[in-house]
Amino acid sequence: MSLTRRQVAGAALVTAAAVPLTFGTAHAGEHRRRTVFIAGDSTAAQKYADAAPETGWGMALPFFLHRQLDVANHAVNGRSSKSFVDEGRLAALLAAVRPGDLLLIQFAHNDEKTEDPTRYTEPWTTYQDHLRLYIEGARSRGARPVLATAVERRRFDAEGNARPSHGEYPAAMRALAAQERVALLDIQALSLELWQSLGVEETKKYFNWTATEQDNTHFNPPGAIEVARLVARELLRARVLRVRDVRRLGDAIPESWISWPDAVA
Template identity: 80%
Template sequence: MSLTRRQVSLAALAAAPLALAVTGTAQAAQRHRTRTVFIAGDSTAAQKYADAAPETGWGMAFPFFLRKNLLVSNHAVNGRSSKSFVDEGRLDAILQAIQPGDLLLIQFAHNDEKVADPTRYTEPWTTYQDYLRLYVEGARARGARPVLATAVERRKFDADGNAVPTHGDYPVAMRALAQEERVTLLDVQALSLALWQRIGVEGTKTYFNWTATEQDNTHFNPPGAIAVARLVARELLRTRVLAPQDVRRLGEEIPETWITWPQAAA
């Protein structure tokens, strides 16, 4: 039996509230689902294991500043540049897992600077920006939000005790790209340089991986990782990427004992 136009119209009107209810439920579920913050980066952010202790990536401390509605998926790996991370399929792995509403934090430069290594080197104003665009566009295509973070600074001081920048044009190139692509920028390079200046030549030794056998001015120990993770969380709040209800403990001391180094997978 064929339906009249009036019957079709009435059926459509009757179905509309149900459709709106289903849509509203889906939107509410999206708003309240647990979101994930993905980290793409190098050894300064990466998870460290028992054989590397007390070396600590800031990504290991980052979850201490986030509430339970935000998970951290730390894909940062030692020795990677914006280029090698892509070439090894690591960005693809993130993009296969990332979902609408998630965040992708992108921090590279330390290994992009390796001029003698063509598998990692990028030029600040060309290939570096080109690779960073892959992260930005990939996240956006999947409904996630990209966030660029300039590379955290190394520990370097001049003869007068002034903290010295070490990343050349890479931070400037990232700032320019963030403005061009309208991507939120966390200027971790500038913030960490100012922090090292405040702490001073001797004080910063307690933030970096200085041990009886090693004097490492690039990688952190637990206090340093906690300090940088705090900078990142504060900037995410200041730039309104995260809301006040998303963060915690920004003004609290974080015990070093919260940092743990699991055994590496076999």
Template identity: 75%
Template structure:
């Protein structure tokens, strides 16, 4: 049975959890509003892939960095994590997921966009985009859609995978996609969080063995793309620092940037 665009959009809204991590007891110390309820000023929407997405109990200990981001933000900013496993800048739009965000986003909100991992899959026409043409064309739809609704778009280059040469040098794996995003951000005047460069530097600092503690390495698998709780927390910290450095958020909007975050704050709800 074929679905109309409206049905797809409705399904996307129903299927995507909004700010699951924001209910963590880790946030309980935030000052309430005078009415005794948390003060909600703006929402930061995440459009992205599996590296950022909410994970559930059947996937633990795999953790998306979007699950940890609320630990670094005050209650002046709510996180709505719409990132979904396996999506590219193209397939996210084609499935109506961008429409779902644009239906909910309000003036003063933020749309943080991270794609690239799956855009490079040339064997899959439902996801593939070419870095300097269709990838940039699709990213413009996120930028234009947010701006048209009075929200601020933010681009984030793809977090790097764990890959090293024999001599222990961390290597880039995303081809021209990060460069294409940087160029588009400059052209459009959009804030860019260069998470690709920042994460690559972090993996280089940690080295081949220590980085295993940040990725989803278990007895069952050796996953060099997806994170466990320490890795997700580390990348979320990079994102939060970038949001502050690029003046997307104000100092009052961030917290704990230099604090140790307990792994126990990460939880995986039932699907």
């Protein structure tokens, strides 16, 4: 089922007239800090002390952005493009967005769950429909939406070839980005290339493999740092950010910079 434009606007709680994109200041002559908002799932989300060493790439993104850019990580474990909207999380995020901000949008892992109607979306219809809610919501507030294809899981075939796991969702997002003229960060393709270059054994050092868990979806600090580096490089390549907005793209980032706060009660 396709959503109408009126449904799109209502779901995103858009009440103000569209504001022209301003990738600088909120008002003439008034400088303000810009914020990079993240809407996504557990691969990007903030993790807490009880989940360490599991690490979302959104936790490492600030290491690659200059200090004048803030990061507001709204990604939450287990959410799809649909459930994030249905739970009111997109509306809450948009309420904080200001002209000149960025909204990074990465979903697919949970949209793929055909057995769960609260999360499942079909790639070429409801998935694209829900992504439009984020795009139009950001634009209505004078912010810039940026689509990011879902980072790949750690999957290899018997010959040691890294295999894609997201079906038609990356292609559907690429097509939507072209239709809507939205910047695209192809993290799916880049992460698959990275896992291939690292190989079967070396990739274990980037995922949440511990003595008690063999997790091929979520990252540890090194993995989150490298995926965040991919995101920052893509933001620069796509001309979403400028050279002065990024830093340390070629530097080693110490794992000790990652921290896991206590969970909020």
